[in-house]
Amino acid sequence: MTRFSRALVATSVVVCAAFFHATPMQAQGFAISAQAGTTGAGGGVVLGLTPKINLRAMYGVVPGDPAITVDDVSFDLDLPSFLLTTVDLYALGGLHLSAGGLLITNEGNLNVVGTFEGVSVDFAGTSYTGGATDELRGTFALKKFQPYLGIGLGNPIGKKIGIHFDAGVGFGTLPTVGLTATGPLADDPIAGPTYLANIERQEDQFDIPDLLRYYPVLSLSISIGL
Numbered sequence: 001m002t003r004f005s006r007a008l009v010a011t012s013v014v015v016c017a018a019f020f021h022a023t024p025m026q027a028q029g030f031a032i033s034a035q036a037g038t039t040g041a042g043g044g045v046v047l048g049l050t051p052k053i054n055l056r057a058m059y060g061v062v063p064g065d066p067a068i069t070v071d072d073v074s075f076d077l078d079l080p081s082f083l084l085t086t087v088d089l090y091a092l093g094g095l096h097l098s099a100g101g102l103l104i105t106n107e108g109n110l111n112v113v114g115t116f117e118g119v120s121v122d123f124a125g126t127s128y129t130g131g132a133t134d135e136l137r138g139t140f141a142l143k144k145f146q147p148y149l150g151i152g153l154g155n156p157i158g159k160k161i162g163i164h165f166d167a168g169v170g171f172g173t174l175p176t177v178g179l180t181a182t183g184p185l186a187d188d189p190i191a192g193p194t195y196l197a198n199i200e201r202q203e204d205q206f207d208i209p210d211l212l213r214y215y216p217v218l219s220l221s222i223s224i225g226l
Helices: 003-022 192-204
Strands: 029-037 040-050 053-061 067-070 073-078 082-092 095-104 109-115 120-123 126-129 135-141 145-153 161-171 176-182 214-225
Touching: 029 053, 029 161, 053 095, 053 214, 073 135, 082 145, 095 161, 095 214, 120 192, 126 192, 145 214, 176 192
Parallel strands: none
Antiparallel strands: 029 040, 029 214, 040 053, 053 082, 067 073, 073 109, 082 095, 095 145, 109 135, 120 126, 135 176, 145 161, 161 214
């Protein structure tokens, strides 16, 4: 854990402890929610600890089978699911600060499988034409647990139906990219080793923007108070 992460967690603990000390510990209410955003679509629960502090947990998955095409290679995406837990501190009405953690399943990996049947693709200066069973397999690896800091608007506690908006970031590390191949091109005893080496060289050419060390969280949810 980085110095910033430790400071973020320590600050959250101190703030919560101060409010718990100043306010009698009596649950203020409970709500369930459905949300959609950059952590997928899913549901969550909210527990009101004090008039100023809520605990939340939200789980989301990306629906469907997303796919993208990059340089004539069609990639199917296997996206992880997300669990976001926060302590929400209400400073003014429904406006609040949130601190917590973002857990990305599948060890934080976004996996892709690409096909390029009948298409010529260039790897490290050499052109290859894919067959029916030639595949590219890649992994975009994020930090699986990321400290989270954000702001939000809306308080589901005490309402029959509420709307809640969140905006924040998970603080991770710079992602890594892994790329390999399977199929006849990779298995060829003569040309296969060069093909795999060129794919590895292509992998080394990826320039990952520093901004991708931060995972953006934007979420809109509808809640029902219980």
